Amino acid sequence: MKIIYTIHGTCNPGGMERVLINKVNYLANLPNYDVYIITSGQRGRAPFYEISSKVKCIDLDVNYSETIEGNPIIRLYDSAIKHFRHKSRLKKKLFELKADIVVSMFTNDVDFLHKIKDGSRKILEIHFSRGFRLLKDRKGIMRLVDVYMTYLNDRIVAKYDRFVVLTHQDRESWKSKKNISVIYNAVPNGDNKIVSSLDNKKALAIGRIVYQKNMELLVDLWAEISKKHPDWILTIVCVGNSIELQEKIKSKSLDKIINLVPSTNSIEDYYIESSLYLMTSRFEGLPMVLLEAQNYGLPIVSFDCECGPREIINHKENGYIIEETNETDFVEKVSMILENETLRKEFGSNAKTNSLKFSEENIMQQWLELFKEVTNENTN
Template identity: 25%
Template sequence: MVLPSLGPGGSEGVVSTIASRWAERGWSITVISLEAAETAPYYPLSSRVVLRRLGVPVDKNGILRGTYKAANRLRLLRSEFLRLKPHLVVSFLTRTNILSVLAAAGSGIPVVVSERNNPEAQTFGPIWSRLRRLTYPHAFGLVTMTHGAMESFPPKQRRRSWVIPNQVNVPSDIVPKRSGRIIAAVGRLVPQKGFDLLLEAFGQVAPYHPKWSLTIWGEGPERINLTMLRDELGLSDRVRFAGVSERPGSWLETADVFVLSSRYEGWGIVLMEAMAAGLPVVSFDCKFGPREMISHGEDGLLVPAGNVTALAASLSHLLGDESLRRNLGMQAALSAKRFSSDTVMSAWDKVVDDAVRSRGLSWTAPQRRAVDQIETDDPDRRHHHMR
């Protein structure tokens, strides 16, 4: 499994969970990250997982230096692939996916690429976009988290395709310490997450709900701009930027309402985490993800994407109605069970099974047992999220 880093992000959490589950079965799992050797994983990782850090972290560079660093990452990845001779490589995130396909070229090693964002909205510049068009047809297959994201790719870039949502994992050590008056939002402080829109919406409702405050969890390049906007809106005593949570999911302990204000998403795993924890949620109906999690008015509230006025109105309605918050939270927790870890792992097992079968390889008993279980499950359940 290959990805840029194992820091505090949605893809990083997914890889840590999948790798650990597979390794605990007795599979030989290596996770390769591009980050510095001394970097510690943010999420728990089984001791049975072999972790290889290549020491070539992703950062901003000019064209020449960026090209040199990308070539170095490609060289190191290929060296690892040829040394390990894995039955399958599963790569996460676009640039790393491209490098993984190139690194495996001519080796006979199948590579499954996994897109974790909205390919319609997320841009990479002309060079990486062209490389994706050229390399993805040579991947064994493509995984996305939503059907909308999959449809964004032309058929030749998805010869084999699997739509697999994120699993929801609420840490077992979460201890609620809720005051009853905290709105939470979580994500990297970048324009995609729409925290500027959330601040404007909260600015509209704050005077009518004086006991409520907003906590935004995460770090990123927009912190200064967002702090300035908060102060301009007169919300300096009502909005807190809390940084990255000390441990995975600990932001759930103090949240009473959750808001997703993203301009676009690949899935929105924090939204599902909030629902699984029984929080009432309000979300922009952005592409892609929220509509596949929320049934409006039943287990959460959806508002038109980017509409600050509508977000403010729904948020105010929720803050002013304790009964609504309680009912939406209970239904959200029930709804989140659709995305249990076992269900999602079954879908990932199918990806591995398809790849291994394509090479004419046979499974050892402990490897095959998990896939046998999938194939004896109810077929409707087994294929619910797969194309």
């Protein structure tokens, strides 16, 4: 079976890129699977995560990220030209490769991939929730754009042979449910026996320094937590410009108990050295960081944002899910875990057990069944 994945690039240290590369590496090691990644704007950069040599990588050199400054009309024209170039080059490549299945990661090809009649079945997968644009809470004309794009997405997803979402919660939010399947993200090496001892006085958070992840709130909350627990350290492994966050930490005199460190390929070391995972995101898809944290036996405290945490965390079993606006409860629940070693280790043990549901073998079997299903539909 020949499978092609399309995405903007593989050079970013994001959760979507990590999930994609884990999947293609798994598939490429199976007999009779021929796997490709087609990018639109790799620009010669190396992938952040290691891709198997068995996976063929092709870049279309469209480069949406290279924008023209100045006149909005010129910028709009430039964007349209790139969009046309992308469609033309992808169409040519798909007719050349003749894949059985093409999977879009819901990036720049989402509105035209389903129109390319190369004989392949088209699958669309999304790594954020339906309302992610609306949750950005932008104002004015940009709010109208977000509403329109959300409406447009409802129409587009119905045109694919399958649309795969990450949570049951998100599935219920889409207008058309006839072609929707729910498949969780997988945790690679989910059967590993390496877990944290939960003895170190360290908490962990990982994410981009963007509005979505709400790391500024986490700093404020840790300032409150540290009043009772000044001997605990919070490490934030961050992607992006962290200057403003660092200044906030210094202004609150927290630089000795909050460490900002850059993203790394050795992220497992931070999980193993930590005793608690914290998440303050405003919205998510299905957070890989929570899946990975519980795989290393970490209890979790997270706000109940849309979507993901409630399908990973079993409240009062492997952590706590906190009502989004209840900052006091967040501080109290974190303090309970810091103070109670027995509770912490019970939650950690339950987290490791729960992680088996998200094992790579379990999740990839669901993908293989989906591939067989859609290809059988094509022949019937």
